[in-house]
Amino acid sequence: MIKKHGVLILVAASDEMDAITDEQLEYLKDNFNIRFEIIGVGKVNAAVNTSHLLHEYHPRWVLNVGTAGHTDGESVGLFRITSVEERDMDATKIMRSLKTRTKHGSYFLFPDYPKKLTPYESDIELYCDTYLPPNEVFLPAICSTGDNTHAEIEGTHAPDAIVEMEAYGIVKAIRRFDGGVRFDIIKWITDFTDKKKGEDWDKNKGTIPWAFILNEVIKVVLEWREEE
Secondary structure (H helix, E strand, O other): OOOOOOEEEEEOOHHHHOOOOHHHHHHHHHHHOEEEEEOOOOHHHHHHHHHHHHHHHOOOEEEEEEEEEEOOOOOOOEEEEEEEEEOOOOOHHHHOOOEEEEOOEEEEOOOOOOOOOOOOOOOOEEEOOOOOOOOOOOEEEEEEEOOOOOHHHHOOOOOOOEEEOOHHHHHHHHHHOOOOOEEEEEEEEEEOOOOOHHHHHHHHOOOOOHHHHHHHHHHHHHHHHHHO
């Protein structure tokens, strides 16, 4: 039986957890109610599986920890995501062609309809909670999420953004979940979205500093216990 109201850590792929043993996972679950779940790659997998896990587990706190690329070609380290954006939605061909007709003639309804905005929604960017205590190691950043690995070609990501494939779907699922859950998105830079990104990601995918991240998470859990 799953314990409720604990910590749920969401990871896209098992490759990103190579540094954590099965014994350590059991220890974290049994002693701190910290549970890891693989949610798959891409926005759809992330949103569907996150939604399912929220309803099954009813966590107090959700963290998405994973790898990402940085578009500035130099930034490295751990980043706490302050907002996420959809980067590969493009409904401009239809939305910019929509017209309305009046007695004075017709005109386009959305002539400047932007890329990245989902039709009938108002926001491209979703803001993130931050539950981890302030820490100079976690640098703030915007995260651009898309279902491809060529952000540098399409050019739709935010300037100096982190790019990856799940965070937007995770945040959207959490925002729709009426459970008062808090969440953090933490990304570890493995590549610079250039021609070497595949090689660099493969080399660095297992280097997420889990010991440091989990130490910070456990501090919060222990504070909960003191408050109780």
